[in-house]
Amino acid sequence: MEVLVYLVPLALSLGFVGLLAFLWSLRSGQYDDLDGAAWRAIADDEPANDHG
Numbered sequence: 001m002e003v004l005v006y007l008v009p010l011a012l013s014l015g016f017v018g019l020l021a022f023l024w025s026l027r028s029g030q031y032d033d034l035d036g037a038a039w040r041a042i043a044d045d046e047p048a049n050d051h052g
Helices: 004-028 036-044
Strands: none
Touching: none
């Protein structure tokens, strides 16, 4: 049971770090253009290679 003295603060601090990372990503504009990123992922920018 003594291990809880270490694990509870560790879990809380990791959760706080995750929350800070999420808030930072919101403020930096990571989620501003979700549709543009989706279309860029499926866009066919390279011509087809007909070597076969």
